Amino acid sequence: MSLHTQLQRRAAAGKPIRVGLIGAGKFGSMYLAQVPPTPGVHLAGIADLSPANARANLARVGWEPARTEAASLDAALQAGSTHVGEDWQALVRHPAIDVIVECTGHPIAAVDHCLEAFANGKHVVNVTVEADAFCGPLLARRAAEAGVVYSLAFGDQPALICDLVDWARTCGFPVVAAGRGHKWLPHFCESTPETVWGYYGLTPEQAQRGGLNPKMFNSFLDGSKPSIESTAVANATGLGVPSDGLLYPPASIEDIPFVTRPRSEGGVLERKGMVEVISSLEADGRRIPYDIRMGVWVTVEGETEYIRNCFEEYNAHTDPSGRYFTLYKRWHLIGLEVGLSVASVALRGEATGVAAGWQADVVATAKRDLQPGELLDGEGGYTVWGKLLPADRSLRMGGLPLGLAHGIKIVRPVARGQSLTWADVAMDTGTRAWQLRRDMEELFAPGRLKAA
Template sequence: MSMFAKLALRAAEGRPARVGLIGAGKFGSMFLSQAWRVPGIHLVGVCDLSPARAQDAMRRVGWPDARFRVGSLEEAARTSATFVTEDTEALIASPFIDIVIDATGSPAAGIRHVLRACEHRKHIVMVNVEADALAGPLLARRAAEAGIIYSMASGDQPALIAELVDWARTIGLEVICAGKGTKYLPAYHQSTPDTVWGHYGFTEEQVAGGDFNPQMFNSFLDGTKSALEMAAVANACDLSPPDDGLAFPPCGVDDLPTVLRPAADGGILAKRGTVEVVSSLERDGRPVFRDLRWGVYAVFHAPTEYVRDCFAQYGLKTDASGRYAAMYKPYHLIGLELGTSVASIATRGEPTGATKDWRADVIAVAKRALAEGETLDGEGGFTVFGKVVPAETSLSLGAVPMGLAHGLILRNAVAEHRPIRWSDVTYDATHHAIGFRRDMEALFRTEMGLDPAGA
């Protein structure tokens, strides 16, 4: 029976999957636009720092006021309506919620929400890739210990990449490389909220007339968001990041098998089984032919001559040898697709991609020469960008993870393009997110056999 058929059955039996959404921003709003249209899914609660903003978002995407004019989660559960609140703790603890969605984008909040979900035995869907890249390997362990499902968010690129990787491996193909597309030029690493709109080509009138957050948009442009997403994919799919960060090669869909194959066979990869992001721009700024800016891909290898011949017979684009081929999805619809994660948990008891091991980390790197006493301003800001590296490299460097590089004050100057280290900053070790991350570092340092003194 399909997931949709199982959802319809749950609806007919009066036992829908009861969902609580935390965060009514862009991703959350896109989910809101679809959630009330799907049988067998009941969005019992929506939580946001501003309930009024959440209600405005619900109206904007089509909800009639009557569907969220209720006084409690219990009333919402009983009447098929939705309660809007700012009380995250109450939402997660509620006996009327089965599945929690974290769509906040806050690393610290994400850690807190997962731990509360573990405490109250609620499955959780992590739209919050920032929290997953920061502490996902330990959060996943805590979720397993609690007996709950910790899932990537369908519609977001990491989950869609994980789906392609799983498909290839399930039919016996070795995954050589997997990732996504984006708009990239090397100069973008130095982009700031003051320069971001010029890189996107937005006019002042467009920015003034829309819901444009310069720091959020800049995190996509300066490479940070790509690094976070590729770390999540590596940690979920047993893949490795490049040793010195993403290369962002210009590459269209037809050239994926040629570019993203091992260097020994003419490609750019130092090893098999890695992640990479391809650029929709040539290095001189020209558009790449048939780019994959909005999509995801997996490159795989034919194990035998017979399989190579099958690739050719069915029109699969390959490299010149015929052995490397790619499958791709040209678009992703982020929150519009999020219901798939809810349905998979509710009907199959399975995540749509899930963090397993700590293979990749995203470290904070100075965008420019930083002076002693400066305060780091985090993702998409003026001071640092995120770079994905092997977890062992991060631990050996004693690097500050990108998810915590906000509000920390530099104890000394840091040169441009140099990683920020824990020894470079002052920090409060009792802060819950910092403490959790430092605990994860100590745990995996021991498991990896690294010198504790390197911390």
């Protein structure tokens, strides 16, 4: 039975999925825009550090003020309306809530929200993929131990890529490569919130109109978000990652099956079965026509002559050998698609992407020379960007996860382009996020943990 049909039946029975949203920023607002026309879903509560901003975003997406006048969560549940407040703990602890959508974008806080939700028997759709990147495998295990579902968010590219990989494997195709697109030139890794809009292709006026956060969008641009999302995909699917970071080969959609082949066959991959990101810009900055910048893709292999003949007979676009075929989705709609994850975890008990192992990591890497006493400002800021590395390499070097590289002090010089280690910083060891990360290192690589 389709998810939509199940939602309609829940609506008809007066038993909607009851959802709590933590964080009503840009991503959360996009989800909020889709809630009213979706049957069988009751968004009972929104927790945000600024309820006033949350209400402003609700007005921006078209919600009537009367929908959010409930004085408490209990009142909202009784009236079928939505309570807006600051208390996320009340939201995750309320026995009537079925699913928590974690949408803060703050990785350390997101870990607290997820763990508390698990402890209270709530499924979690985690939009804050930054948290998943540094401790997703253990978050998934904690959810399973609690008997609930932990999931990446559909609409965001990692879940869409996982869906394509699942399609390929379920159809019997070996996955050669999978990933997303990105607008990339090497110097973008040093971009800051002051330079982001010019590089990104938006005017400051467009950014202001959309309520866009320059630090967040700079994390998209500087390579941090592609690394984070590729990590989530690798950990969920078991695909490998490049040994020294993403390569960003430039390619049109037509050329993706050509470049996402092993090097021995003329492509860029170290081997078959890897994640990669395709650039929408040539090395000289020229825009590539019909690009995959906002989309996702998977390249599969036709192992037999019969399958390769089928590719040809049905006009499937392949590389020149006819062996490699790429299926793609050119766009992703971010928060507008999160409802699929909410329905999937609540109705089917299935995640739309979840870490199954520790394949990859994102290590904080210096954008410029850093000196003792400086504070790191995390993803998308002025000090560091995130580099994708194999998990075992990150562990051997004691790599500092990007998700924990915020508000902590440098204790020894770090050169521009150098990846940071635990020994380079005075780490705050009092957070659950830090402890979960260290527990994950112990669990997945016993005996190899470096001292903090």
